[in-house]
Amino acid sequence: MNNTDKVPHVMMVVGEPSGDALGSELMAALKAKTGGRIKITGVGGPLMEAEGISSLFPLSDTAVMGLREVVPAVPRILRRVREVCDEAIRVKPDLVILIDSPDFTDRIGKRLKKKAPELTIVKYVAAQVWASRPWRAKTMGQFVDHLMALLPFEPQFFEQYGLTTTFVGHPVVERASQIKGGEAFRERHNIRAGETLLGVLPGSRSSEVRFVFPHLKQAVTELAKTRDNLHTVIPAVHHVADRIRAQAEDWPTPLTFIEGSSEKFEAFDAMDFALATSGTVTTELALAGVPTVVAYNVGKLTGLIARFFINIDDITLISIVQGKRIFPEFILGNCTGHNIAAAMAELMDDPEEQARQKKEMAEALVKMGLGQESPSVRAADTVLELLA
Helix, strand or coil, X not given: CCCCCCCCEEEEEECCHHHHHHHHHHHHHHHHHHCCCCEEEEECCHHHHHCCCCECCCHHHCCXXXXXXXXXXXXXXXXXXXXXXXXXXXXXXXXXXXECXXXXXXXXXXXXXXXXXXXXXXXXXXXXXXXXCCCHHHHHCCCCCEEEECCCCHHHHHHCCCCCEEECCCHHHHHHHHCCCHHHHHXXXXXXXXXXXXXXXXXXXXXXXXXXXXXXHHHHHHHHCCCCCEEEEEEECHHHHHHHHHHCCCCCCCEEEEECCCCHHHHHHHCCEEEEECCHHHHHHHHHCCCEEEEECCCHHHHHHHHCCECCCCCCHHHHHHCCCXXXXXXXXXXXXXXXXXXXXXXXXXXXXXXXHHHHXXXXXXXXXXXXXXXXXXXXXXXXXHHC
């Protein structure tokens, strides 16, 4: 940083809970690196608010996905885009850091670059354009000044489009130290020693609760018919917890429902297996070494359109990093309760497959930065270099 008394001002903007987690970790690292001499404003969720940000608006305003959910929300989202841009232009931060959520944050970046080209824009988490619509990388280069990438192969990909990129590692790996307390979790929630604890992860978006969770519930219903020692734990984020509770009222097994982040990693440590909606949570489950089956689904129109653009075979990061399928994946039309249940039953009965998953997870996590300097610290170092 410049050797002046001016406290650097960073504006951070996230659009959904996974970005809130990344933003909070980056905020903590920046405050530690600067002794607290840094001003951070913008948009965040409860985790970033706990680190001191005063969010311009609630995260639930932008955490939507799928055509049926997005279309009615477009006017609100565009209004929030304008609101963020107007605030950035008014306060003139030294850096604007846009975190993940490309459908939201890229609009902010484009508008800011047009209206206030003097502002430096950093993107933290690249849109996975190498998976679909790779031409978007060139477009990103028109409004992003520096990209902080989570995956080891991304700098080579983006720099061919002229976008300066730093690999910082995937911040999820630094949550490894939080995955503990499984025995205490089981005891606290009266989960017997002989019970198989199955985690069901319904996702953090309302669209995922709508289109994926019913299939996960059906899968558990089928599994419960032949496995009488099954206990389910469902960790839910706050803004969709009520919807999940309503759908889980007639749950087919003994059920532990937890809300928020305080017990989530304890639950991961306690799980024997997991049925997971694709997302950051699959990497967190890999940190816990939990054998997993993955599902994902969207509305029919969204899925029909997606088929024309997706050019990768696997959707979980662990599989992408390893270059081969690690978890069974049931996507779109294959996302049915019967398919998911059959795959989980097979996994539960196959110790060799469980061991294979755990080995591949461990190898992928090392490639993503596990055991090295924490990704949020590396990201903070990049931010401070840019401020200088």
